[in-house]
Structure formats: C-alpha cells, structure tokens
Amino acid sequence: MSRKIYFAGSIHGGRQDAELYFRIIEQLKGYGTVFTEHVGHPNHPELAGMNEKEVHDGHIDDWLQKSDVLVAECTQPSLGVGYEIGRAVAMNKNIFVLFRPDAGRKLSCMIRGAQNGSTFIVKDYKEEELPGLLKNYFGSRT
C-alpha cells in the first residue's frame, strides 16, 4: 500500500514560500500519496469553501490521523504548522522538518529541540539538496 504523506506549510502565516511548497510536493509524490497538495497551490482559496472547524477536523482527524509521515517546511513561521507538528507528535507519527537557515530566520527551539534522531528529524537545507534529502529520508523507512 502506498505511503501516506501529510505536507505542512504556511497558509495564513504567509505565502512567501508557496512556490517552494509546490516543488517539494511534486517530489514527495514520488514517495507516496500527498494528502495536502493544496498547501502548494499558488492561489490557495481562502478556506476552500469550508469553515474553520471543517478545515481543522478534516486535516487533523482524517488526513493527519491516516498519515504515515508529516513533512513540514518550517522556514516561514505558521501557527497552524506548529500545531500540526504537535498533534503529530501526540499521534506518534514520523515527522520530517525542513528549514532553510539562508532565509535569515531561526527555527523555534520547540521544533529544533524536539528532534530525537528517529521519529522526529530536523534538516537544515538548501533547495538543491532536497532530492537527496528526501531519498535518504524515505529510503531509510519502509
């Protein structure tokens, strides 16, 4: 059965990296089914016709719950992404956090400090390194 991937990236936190999210999602599709392709949509519609509770419950109780792994691009800070990570920790999911130090930000200690070398991995990266990083990450997991 195909691996199920939940990709998290900023929406209301700011869309500066939306095109990068799209490119990451395109690569992730090579490793499984991505539930949250809309996060990389260049013109993501406001709430996509749903109310906040429908968005929250559909993402957390359905997609995140069913996922094998959460991949989160955390360079652009987002409350929603931080929340998704915390909920994924509580569900014992595999979590792969991507962060670009070159953007001039510092990743929260609550995220960088959560890494444990197995289920919670944080990688500082540049975009050109992504194919190799994803290959390593998914290659070492079933």
Ligand SMILES: O=c1[nH]c(=O)n([C@H]2C[C@H](O)[C@@H](COP(=O)(O)O)O2)cc1CO
């Ligand atoms: O309309 C939405 N659709 C949606 O999928 N999300 C989810 C997926 C993203 O990984 C995350 C972004 O959170 P935020 O909007 O706080 O940046 O929340 C969040 C919103 C709006 O908060």
